[in-house]
Amino acid sequence: MTDATTNVRATPRGAKPRKRLTPTNIMLYGTLLVAAFYYLLPLYVMIVTSLKGMPEIRLGNVFAPPVEITFEPWVKAWAEACTGINCEGLSRGFWNSVQILVPSVIVSIAIASVNGYALSLWKFKGSEVFFTILIFGAFIPYQVMIYPMVILLREAGEGLSLITGTKIRLMGSIWGLVIVHTVFGMPILTLLFRNYFASVPEELFKAARVDGAGFWQIYFQIMLPMALPIFVVAIILQVTGIWNDFLFGVIFTKPDTYPMTVQLNNIVNSVQGVKEYNVNMAATMLTGLVPLVIYFVSGKLFVRGIAAGAVKG
């Protein structure tokens, strides 16, 4: 008895002392620092270069910080930089991208979430086959489908023109590209939503059916409010994917509806006299800004949603 009490008193108090400079820690943080340095260096060079004037760049000190900070390259990249066709800078591409992005994200997620909901909870005859075919689509290289897609859009546009009596062009328009993004995003988004809804307790769905709720009522009133994390994931995937898309943008639109990425490419690649590295760097930074902001704003939700969507196969 006395032994026990003395033992208790003998235990040390306060926080456990921690050694910070152990060999393990040095190795760990050393490696992390080197890796971080390696990945941040290009970003540093880009920012530094974009803030320099051309005379300073010609000196060739890539890593040197700007002696005289100027935001002129940013302004020029946004509003004045020339492609082979026009000199409106990235601004036109930005608004085109926004016009493509917003409907593409909304339409693709709206359809895919209902797809996933139906495929996981309202299983019908052949639903598994349907799902397999849909997923199979994710493994076919895009290049194979581009030309058929071009023809499909052209013919569909002509068909619509015939029916409505007005001239409708899908190929080469923003709406054509919206359709393309929706179609190509469908397999992975459907998989994402199906897996999420499969992890929702089935009894909840049964209870709602006993309560007399139908397909859409269960979707909107029961499932949708529970699916916020996976919607965030889907939005992030789609926003970054569509914003960064170059291939579909250049194929399915015309020069005046080119998205920002295509505009960026045209600015960087069209050379008139001197190559304006500072403007190119600023333009690249501007184009990458949207996905970056999305990641920073939604980081926590994103991780939560990814974890939630990966639970069940």
Next chain:
Amino acid sequence: MGKTTLAKNDLDDQLVTDVVNNAVPTVETSIEIKDLKLSFGAVEVLKDLNLTISQGEFLVLLGSSGCGKSTLLNCIAGLLDVTDGEIHIGGRNVTWEEPSERGIGMVFQSYALYPQMTVEGNLSFGLKNARVPKPEIAERVARAAEVLQIEPLLKRKPAALSGGQRQRVAIGRALVRDVDVFLFDEPLSNLDAKLRADLRVELKLLHQKLDNTMIYVTHDQVEAMTLADRIAIMRGGVVQQIASPAEVYNRPSNKYVAGFIGSPSINFFEGQLSGGESPSFSSGGNTFPLSDYHTSRGQLTDRPAWLGIRPESVVTGTDVDAQPFTAEIVVELVEPMGSDTLVYTTLANSPFRFRINGQAKVTSGDTMRIGFDPAQGSLFDKTTEDRL
């Protein structure tokens, strides 16, 4: 068995008319299931199942997991499409009707409360879907909340409730629907032992109050024995026996039911039955007299058979000599359980356990004289395993 509808009605007339005002009083048969079949691909889950449940009856579907009991309940609820057969509820063929149109309320094991709605929202969701006028919704919700004593919880979300409260809300969701048939799918399995016992009693009281037809799925035989008017024991999609709890315990219809009901489970002896005027059963050199054995088959005939003896039917001490069968046994293991003690031994070359008073002082290695009446046990055919 157990149909005291009229007496209950007199006692709780007020409540019955209050809560179940649209119950159909004249229909005696509440649910009728005819030749029900269900297959998932090549797997037959339910095989030609027939079942009749009377108005106000508490029927428990009992069986180990995978026996088809939950599947049957889902078929009755309309959550699974049947392969063949018919389901009638309240005299109406509802085989192909939507769950919400069958006049049923259902309570699930995981409670299945809508997490984003308050308790009130959960209770009223079904009524809103059925376009019940708002004042009536409020009235019904208030009444169900009163019956289940969950009024203070109405504004809370399910996440802020304890397990027992959640299950009450889930029952309330069935209650507000004003239906005649309640379906319970293992409603107490997610609760801890003490709460489970409390809610079991509450459920029984609720049934006495409402006098609804209730079908209750469980794998817990204590729940089945305590709650049921009748128990249907299922195995492999087939109902093995459907009878009152006492009948199922005392006169199991086959060896499976005998082994399934009762805890600790029944002792079996494998041996030879000799029929005739004074039948007896011999196993491992022992002879068990069966003169008083009641058989539904007229007379017992010679055949290989099983004899099942309940651990509770063994007597010890001074009463032993009055028993038709007595034996001297060596105690191998003792499990004291407080109220009583389980003794493990070997009798007629078979493992044998029996229950004695918890106050008795017994240790392993002791010899004891025990006795019982084999005629109170159950005989089963060796091959068909049906009761003789």
